[in-house]
Every structure is written in structure tokens, then in C-alpha cells.
Amino acid sequence: MLTRLSLRLRIFLFFCLLAVGGVAVSSVALWVSYRRAADPALFDAFIFAEIVIGFGLLALIAAVWLLFDDNVAKPIERLSAELRARAHAGVSRDLDLQAARYLGDLAPAAAGLANQLSDKTMGVAEAVAAETEHLAVEQQRLRALLTEIPVAILLASPSHRLVLYDGQAAEVLAQISHPRLNAPLFDYFQPDALQKAYAKLAKTGMEASCSLTSIDGAQTYSARMKPLGETSGYMLILDDSAANIAPEAARPLVYDFGLLNTSTDQSFETLPLRELCFVVFDTETTGLLPHKDEIVQIGAVRVVNGRMVEGERLDMLVNPVMPIPAASTKVHKITDRMVEGAPEIAEAGRIFHEFARNAVIVAHNAPFDMAFLRRHADRMKVEWTHPVLDTVLLSAVLFGASDTHTLDALCERLDITIPHELRHTALGDAVATAEALVRMLPMLQARGMNTFGEVIEATRRHGRLLEDLN
Incomplete structure (x- = not known):
């Protein structure tokens, strides 16, 4: 049972046990001392002494736990996530040794092993690149043949x-x-x-x-x-x-x-992660209130067998049938003139619904984007019954709940660059989120989460993050 808990939670429980044990031992010691004194007049003094000792022990243990959590537990969790990112997601940036400075030689040893792994991986990557170039030439010949x-x-x-x-x-x-x-x-x-x-x-x-x-x-x-x-x-x-x-x-x-x-007769919960089809999407809106604001752009890409399908993308402007506030235009650069003649949400939603058929919907802070779509489900004449995966929660599972889980922070951890001109565009953010998903899938499998059901179970432990975001 304990092995299923996170390292930080297990350490927290250990200090809780230490606190309970300390209070229990001091209580027993004072009780025995009181009985040996055999003086009822000292009862209040012994009770006061136990209160002081108890609160003192709890304060001391809490302070030590906080120091241990900040300087040992969190760095171990972060170091593990960074090593897994290098081993399974192709991340090559340097390890954060400063954050793990109190772990002795563990962090430098891990960095040395990671660098050695990167050198070997680079050799393999060069060989793969050469073979890929050969296959690209063959593919071009095949396309030329098909043209005839x-x-x-x-x-x-x-x-x-x-x-x-x-x-x-x-x-x-x-x-x-x-x-x-x-x-x-x-x-x-x-x-x-x-x-x-x-x-x-x-x-x-x-x-x-x-x-x-x-x-x-x-x-x-x-x-x-x-x-x-x-x-x-x-x-x-x-x-x-x-x-x-x-x-x-x-x-x-x-x-x-x-x-x-690929097997098709299994439920989503039992399907291996790499056999799932994902539709990763993002929206741009007139504001941040799903109950009153409207969507102005939908961008989506499909991920099949653990890779993005370049030819399968959706990039739609949506007419919100309301003025777009200047503050929102400043963020996503979409103006009222740009959405003139664009489909309204009823039609745009149906198009996206069809694009996402038989797939898991993925988004960064999915409840926000899905709230806009579900609000207009009746107008779209569709039901949003797709399984939904949130990359905020995946980030928390892999990198720890205490880290920052914005899209920018996640992309930085995974060595993903979002071109400045594409940031805060629906398709640009959807592509970045899809790249993050593709890199996180093997990391999840390395953690022993091989099916969609296992991943969902792990993300439920961090649901509070989405409540705080929204």
C-alpha cells in the first residue's frame, strides 16, 4: 500500500508517526512520574508540562519536516523526473544541480550518468537520422510513382x-x-x-x-x-x-x-497508452469566464501511436457573435474583422466533435476549454462524452504537485520551444501541448502506468490543482 504513495507523502507520514510517538512517550513518562510522586496537587503541573512538551515536540518535528521536504524530498522528486525526462522523452538540457545541492554526491553522479546516456543516445540518433533520410528518399520516390x-x-x-x-x-x-x-x-x-x-x-x-x-x-x-x-x-x-x-x-x-x-475491441481504460488516439486541442476566447465568454478560435492536432500526425490538424476561427474585447485581442491577436464570416460555435463545435471522434481529448487545463464546448452542446446537437486527459495533471504526476505546471513551464522542462508568434494561438498552443504529451507518454510508461485507466487513476490524486487554476 505504501509503495503506491509518493515519496513526499511517505516522508510526511513518517514525521507524523514520529510526532505521535514522541507525544505518546512523553505522556507515558509524565504519567508514570505523576503516579510515583503520589501527590494529587501536582496533577495540574504535570498536565501543563505535557501540553508544553507536546506542542514543543510538534513544532520541532514540523520544522524539521519542512526543512527535509524542501531540501531532500522535493529535490529527489525533481531529480527523478528530470532523469526520466532525459531517459524517455529525449530531453537534453542540464540537470538542476543547485536544487539538489543537499543530496551530497547523488546529483553529480546522476548528472554524470545522464551525460553518458546522452552521448550514447546521440550516436544512436545519428544512425537513425541517416536511415530516416534514406527512408525519406524512398518515400519521395513512392509519392512520385503514385502521382502517375x-x-x-x-x-x-x-x-x-x-x-x-x-x-x-x-x-x-x-x-x-x-x-x-x-x-x-x-x-x-x-x-x-x-x-x-x-x-x-x-x-x-x-x-x-x-x-x-x-x-x-x-x-x-x-x-x-x-x-x-x-x-x-x-x-x-x-x-x-x-x-x-x-x-x-x-x-x-x-x-x-x-x-x-491494433486491437479495437478494448475499452479506453484497458487500452495501452500507445494504442490510443489523442486529439490535443486549445481554444482562444473573448475572456476567461466560460459561462458568459465565447470561443474565437479552435486548434487541434491528432496523436496516433505515440506520434503527431502532421496531415491531421484543425485550425478554425469562430465567430463569437459578440465584440472581442481589446484586452483579449492583445493576447491572441484575433480581431472582430478576422472572425467575420467564420462559422459560429454550433457549426465549429460539430466540426471539432467529428474531428475528435473515437479519440481521447487532451488539453492543458481541460476543464476550462471543455466548459465552453459543453455549454453549447445543445446548439451543436452533440454530446461531449469523450474521455478527457489533462496535461496539467500529467505534469503533476511526473514532476510533482509542488512544481509550476503552466504550459510554458512544462515546455521548458521538456525542451519544447513554442515560437513566439505561435504562442497564444489555438493551433500553436495545441501543437506545443501535443509535443509535451508525446514526450510524457514514455515517461508515464516508465513509471509503470501502461494503460489509460492507470494514468487516470494517478491524475485523480492531483485534481485539486485544477480547482485552484479555475
């Missing part, structure tokens, strides 16, 4: 989830809903034709043709479903004539082949 093929191509897992789509497929999917890795194809196409074609492909191992209808019934696409050889899943090809795609259009590829074997 006048069709839209996507790959799906056996559970009909998107594993890869090219630029032309993205155009087709965007006519129905925002293209998203790991999204079910049933979010875009009616399931009957897809399931029948896949059943035929699985039975014969041969290409199967089908006619796909968009989920809203507005469009129909001629498609061919092809097997992937020994690999599970299938390729879906949408004919150029049906999709109205320009053959000369750019063909960026968005993919994650790890999704071919």
Missing part, C-alpha cells in the same frame, strides 16, 4: 480502420468528414457494401469490386478492394472518374502501418 496513378488509394486494417491515405483519397474523405488515421471507414461510407466486398476478398483472396455510398447518402464511388498479400488488411482504390480527382494533384501520404495490428 489517377486514382485515390487508401489502406485499411481488418477492422476497417484507416491505416494510410494519399492526397487524393484525403480529398474524397474530406467531402464526407475530416480524414483521420485509425478512423473507421464506416464514418465515411455505408457499411453494407464494404463488409460484403471484404467477405468476398477474405474468402477468395482475389480483388473485389464494390460501389460505395457516403454515410450521408449524397455520393457514390466505384471502388476496388485488393488484398495486401501476407499482410492483414486491404487496399481500397477509388476510381478517378467517380471521385473527380485531378491526376496532377499533390499526393502527400499519411500513414501508420502499426495500425494494421
Whole structure:
């Protein structure tokens, strides 16, 4: 049981036990002395002596605990977090040895080990960079080859989830809903034709043709479903004539082949962290009161299999239907003229809701941003039932509740730079928060928190931080 408590809490309990023991021992000693004196007239004097001794012991132990907490417990907690950040999140900044100056040789020894690890990591990183450059060249060749093929191509897992789509497929999917890795194809196409074609492909191992209808019934696409050889899943090809795609259009590829074997039948609580899809978002608003102010911008990025998906971002201005105060414009640089003609929150909220479908929503101080969205849920005609993760609480879990947990402080600890021109823009802050999340995921796993449920359980111990922030 005690091993599940934080180091600082265990030390606090130790000093509490010391205080209780000291008071108990002094009480017993005075009681025995009083009985041996056998003089009832001394009772009040012994009681007064116990009160003085008790309060004196408590004051002394409290003072020693505060000194120990500030100079030993907190530095150990901070040093552990910094070492874990270097080992698992790629952070390379120097350790704060001044904060751990009372830990003897522990901090310099840890710094030496961390530097040695960094040197070895640098060698590995150079080798990875060389291989990555080679893969980039191969990818460019693949894109050039695809450009000559006048069709839209996507790959799906056996559970009909998107594993890869090219630029032309993205155009087709965007006519129905925002293209998203790991999204079910049933979010875009009616399931009957897809399931029948896949059943035929699985039975014969041969290409199967089908006619796909968009989920809203507005469009129909001629498609061919092809097997992937020994690999599970299938390729879906949408004919150029049906999709109205320009053959000369750019063909960026968005993919994650790890999704071919991702399990989809588990609840969020039992899913491994790296198998979760996260949508990290931020908002800019007319003010700081969710019950009366309005959203003026929403920015969001998707994190799949522990990495940001560059092609899947949302950046929307929102018309608040009210004047934007000059004080707010000074922060986020959004003016009344900029939001003219932008969608109102009912439409913008529905777009974001669709973008975040089947994903965990992540934000820095999530209750603040979610309050704006939930307030207008009826107008949006949606329900915000997504699991929510807060990077403020993740920071508290990893770096200790006593540290500062602003977005700037978290990014500084994790070696993340937010370009000045992007700070206090919804997308800029969302990207910074997503980078922090990506770096914190392996740190959480190193702490033994491998599933979403375990992480949520750990964050609940720090809920008071959000109450104080809001």
C-alpha cells in the first residue's frame, strides 16, 4: 500500500508517526512520574508540562519536516523526473544541480550518468537520422510513382480502420468528414457494401469490386478492394472518374502501418497508452469566464501511436457573435474583422466533435476549454462524452504537485520551444501541448502506468490543482 504513495507523502507520514510517538512517550513518562510522586496537587503541573512538551515536540518535528521536504524530498522528486525526462522523452538540457545541492554526491553522479546516456543516445540518433533520410528518399520516390496513378488509394486494417491515405483519397474523405488515421471507414461510407466486398476478398483472396455510398447518402464511388498479400488488411482504390480527382494533384501520404495490428475491441481504460488516439486541442476566447465568454478560435492536432500526425490538424476561427474585447485581442491577436464570416460555435463545435471522434481529448487545463464546448452542446446537437486527459495533471504526476505546471513551464522542462508568434494561438498552443504529451507518454510508461485507466487513476490524486487554476 505504501509503495503506491509518493515519496513526499511517505516522508510526511513518517514525521507524523514520529510526532505521535514522541507525544505518546512523553505522556507515558509524565504519567508514570505523576503516579510515583503520589501527590494529587501536582496533577495540574504535570498536565501543563505535557501540553508544553507536546506542542514543543510538534513544532520541532514540523520544522524539521519542512526543512527535509524542501531540501531532500522535493529535490529527489525533481531529480527523478528530470532523469526520466532525459531517459524517455529525449530531453537534453542540464540537470538542476543547485536544487539538489543537499543530496551530497547523488546529483553529480546522476548528472554524470545522464551525460553518458546522452552521448550514447546521440550516436544512436545519428544512425537513425541517416536511415530516416534514406527512408525519406524512398518515400519521395513512392509519392512520385503514385502521382502517375489517377486514382485515390487508401489502406485499411481488418477492422476497417484507416491505416494510410494519399492526397487524393484525403480529398474524397474530406467531402464526407475530416480524414483521420485509425478512423473507421464506416464514418465515411455505408457499411453494407464494404463488409460484403471484404467477405468476398477474405474468402477468395482475389480483388473485389464494390460501389460505395457516403454515410450521408449524397455520393457514390466505384471502388476496388485488393488484398495486401501476407499482410492483414486491404487496399481500397477509388476510381478517378467517380471521385473527380485531378491526376496532377499533390499526393502527400499519411500513414501508420502499426495500425494494421491494433486491437479495437478494448475499452479506453484497458487500452495501452500507445494504442490510443489523442486529439490535443486549445481554444482562444473573448475572456476567461466560460459561462458568459465565447470561443474565437479552435486548434487541434491528432496523436496516433505515440506520434503527431502532421496531415491531421484543425485550425478554425469562430465567430463569437459578440465584440472581442481589446484586452483579449492583445493576447491572441484575433480581431472582430478576422472572425467575420467564420462559422459560429454550433457549426465549429460539430466540426471539432467529428474531428475528435473515437479519440481521447487532451488539453492543458481541460476543464476550462471543455466548459465552453459543453455549454453549447445543445446548439451543436452533440454530446461531449469523450474521455478527457489533462496535461496539467500529467505534469503533476511526473514532476510533482509542488512544481509550476503552466504550459510554458512544462515546455521548458521538456525542451519544447513554442515560437513566439505561435504562442497564444489555438493551433500553436495545441501543437506545443501535443509535443509535451508525446514526450510524457514514455515517461508515464516508465513509471509503470501502461494503460489509460492507470494514468487516470494517478491524475485523480492531483485534481485539486485544477480547482485552484479555475
